[in-house]
Amino acid sequence: MDTATKTSETTTEEIMPIQGTDYVEIYCSNAKQAAHFYKSVFGFHSLAYAGLETGLKDRESYVVVQDKVRLVLTSPLKSGTDIGRHIDQHGDGVKVIALWVDDATTAYEEAISRGAKSYMEPQTETDDHGKVVRSGIYTFGETVHIFVERKEYEGAFLPGFNKWESSYTPESIGLKYIDHMVGNVELGKMNEWVKFYEDVMGFKQILSFDDKDISTKYTALMSKVMSNGNGRIKFPINEPAPGLKKSQVDEYLDFYEGAGVQHIALATDDIIHTVSTLRERGMDFLSIPKTYYDVLTDRVGEIDEDIQTLSDLGILVDRDEEGYLLQIFTKTIQARPTMFFEIIQRKGAISFGKGNFKALFEAIEREQELRGTL
Numbered sequence: 001m002d003t004a005t006k007t008s009e010t011t012t013e014e015i016m017p018i019q020g021t022d023y024v025e026i027y028c029s030n031a032k033q034a035a036h037f038y039k040s041v042f043g044f045h046s047l048a049y050a051g052l053e054t055g056l057k058d059r060e061s062y063v064v065v066q067d068k069v070r071l072v073l074t075s076p077l078k079s080g081t082d083i084g085r086h087i088d089q090h091g092d093g094v095k096v097i098a099l100w101v102d103d104a105t106t107a108y109e110e111a112i113s114r115g116a117k118s119y120m121e122p123q124t125e126t127d128d129h130g131k132v133v134r135s136g137i138y139t140f141g142e143t144v145h146i147f148v149e150r151k152e153y154e155g156a157f158l159p160g161f162n163k164w165e166s167s168y169t170p171e172s173i174g175l176k177y178i179d180h181m182v183g184n185v186e187l188g189k190m191n192e193w194v195k196f197y198e199d200v201m202g203f204k205q206i207l208s209f210d211d212k213d214i215s216t217k218y219t220a221l222m223s224k225v226m227s228n229g230n231g232r233i234k235f236p237i238n239e240p241a242p243g244l245k246k247s248q249v250d251e252y253l254d255f256y257e258g259a260g261v262q263h264i265a266l267a268t269d270d271i272i273h274t275v276s277t278l279r280e281r282g283m284d285f286l287s288i289p290k291t292y293y294d295v296l297t298d299r300v301g302e303i304d305e306d307i308q309t310l311s312d313l314g315i316l317v318d319r320d321e322e323g324y325l326l327q328i329f330t331k332t333i334q335a336r337p338t339m340f341f342e343i344i345q346r347k348g349a350i351s352f353g354k355g356n357f358k359a360l361f362e363a364i365e366r367e368q369e370l371r372g373t374l
């Protein structure tokens with residue numbers, strides 16, 4: 001069953017050096033309330049705001065931050081906007097995965113010359129704190145990548161945003177950075193998007209999983225993991241594989257009405273603290289049968305954490321040649337059964353928890369069964 005393959009790494013000059021994820025923008029119907037959720041449950045802090053008070057007429061955005069993770073929550077202020085139409089079709093979801101680059105003009109020109117579809121030509125935005133250049137291209141579905149060049153900027157977030165001062169600052173839960181973000185694409189489209197990331201962005205495929213790795217009695221999916229040169233950006237891309245019943249990827253595609261971001265994996269150095277706090281604050285996670293923990297040590301060997309604590313919290317463990325990882329998945333976090341979060345702590349492991357796929361997908365199927373969408 002060990003069909004996951006690690007492809008050989010070749011060193012070629014990077015088409016576009018990427019320093020990391022700059023921000024993730026979520027289009028949602030009530031950005032003000034969403035920002036409160038990310039603060040009160042996930043421990044993000046207020047960073048910046050743009051809206052009526054900053055001269056915008058059609059939308060408002062709240063920006064929250066925790067260590068290197070920046071989320072932008074955006075809602076329309078009137079009917080007939082692109083944002084409103086996006087929400088009408090997809091529900092709440094990720095519109096922008098912004099990438100921090102040294103040169104947003106060159107990144108854009110390289111991407112366009114290699115076949116990317118333009119979302120936003122390079123634009124220079126300035127305010128009292130300096131200058132930012134941004135440009136953008138489309139990726140899967142209606143999702144876009146915006147390249148952000150901010151080496152000459154010292155403001156809170158971006159020009160046009162005011163610093164958002166708030167006396168409400170729930171304690172951070174130890175989230176550090178975005179480990180990976182997963183895209184769900186339509187049946188037969190995975191390789192097309194793998195090729196897009198290879199050809200347009202210069203990414204390499206670092207892992208692949210087929211339906212023998214990722215299947216249960218009923219459902220299956222296939223996945224390939226794309227990474228940029230320095231490994232700071234990792235995008236697993238899933239497509240549904242034929243199964244006896246509707247797969248979780250199919251359910252996502254039905255409810256999102258197209259391809260889009262399925263989950264955002266947030267890294268922590270102390271998953272027990274992070275997940276305990278999230279649970280105290282009311283976050284729901286997929287539940288795994290207690291029997292999972294009966295055979296855990298046999299499967300992954302000795303680990304630092306207490307198995308009973310992991311079992312109480314529902315944290316999963318997997319091991320690869322480099323070490324092990326701990327992970328857990330929230331239930332979907334908006335009205336539609338589409339996007340969710342993963343919390344991950346890596347202790348050497350560089351993989352994505354293949355050993356947990358079966359237990360995990362069976363947990364998702366129990367949720368699908370309750371929704372009548374299996």
Ligand code: FE2
Pocket residue numbers: 180182263265342352
């Ligand atoms: Fe993941």
